Amino acid sequence: MRPVVSFYLSYLLCLCLGLACLACVCYWNSHWRGGFAWDGSGLQFNWHPVLMVGGLVVLYGYGAVLYRVPLTWGQNKLPWKLLHAGMMLLSLVLAVLGLVAVFDFHNAKSIPNVYSLHSWIGICTTALFAMQWAVGMAGFLLPCSPVSLRKLLKPVHVWMGASILSLSVISCISGINEKLFFVLKESSSGTQPYAALPPEALFGNSLGVLLVVFVLVVLKILSNVDWQRPDSRPEDMAYRPLIQEDN
Secondary structure, eight states, X not given: OHHXXXXXXXHHHHHXXXXXXHHHXXXXXXXXXXXXXXXXXXXXXTHXXXXXXXXXXXXXXXXXXXXXXXXXXXXXXXXXXXXXXXXXXXXXXXXXXXXXXXXXXXXXXXXXXXXSHHHHHHHHHHHHHHHHHHHHIIIIIOTXXXXXXXXXXXXXXXXXXXXXXXXXXXXXXXXXXXXXXXHOOOOTTOOOOGGGOOHHHHHHHHHHHHHHHHHHHXXXXXXXXXXXXXXXXXXXXXXXXXXXXXX
16 A cells, blocks of 8 residues: 555656646746747747647656556556557647747748757657657557567667656756846846846746656656556566457
């Protein structure tokens, strides 16, 4: 009973941290950056951090820990597989929309694309995520996929999932830092530079720390053997075609 209680406490913390991350990134862009639009202006750019944090970090993290919820154990695994795949697909769609938002903004303002380390990491992370989803879909959801392939893919899929989440938070915190450097410059209008740590810089840095804590909690949940779904333990690995799944 104790592992279940400790899991749900960690899971509740994960849910709260994810919602806090999403609320903070929305507040930052509405309060300090002027809100949202989809017109090629800076207001369209504001969708970029919201969609990337919401999709590539928060929703991705929620989908990653889905199989660890004890309420899903001992039940037909197929609905949870479909829910996991659906959450990850929605996460990917949000990430792609986030990229579209920033590319449209750059093109409208004649700003070069994909020139910073942040953009390189973000593009690579999204591409890896797309490949991970496609391979997972083919390997674990198609009835025709052989048992040997599933057994081979399982550890790679789990490792890649954690790696993509880690790359996602690296991309997000580097993007937050880059944005603060760009917008917080001393000017005649009285804007304080980033080095002076004005309220927006303090809030942005805090958001970055919050994202790191969220991802660390997700990785802790994923790495705890006591919280793994029983039929996915190494000593009880049963790979069967999807149409024969019954637990």
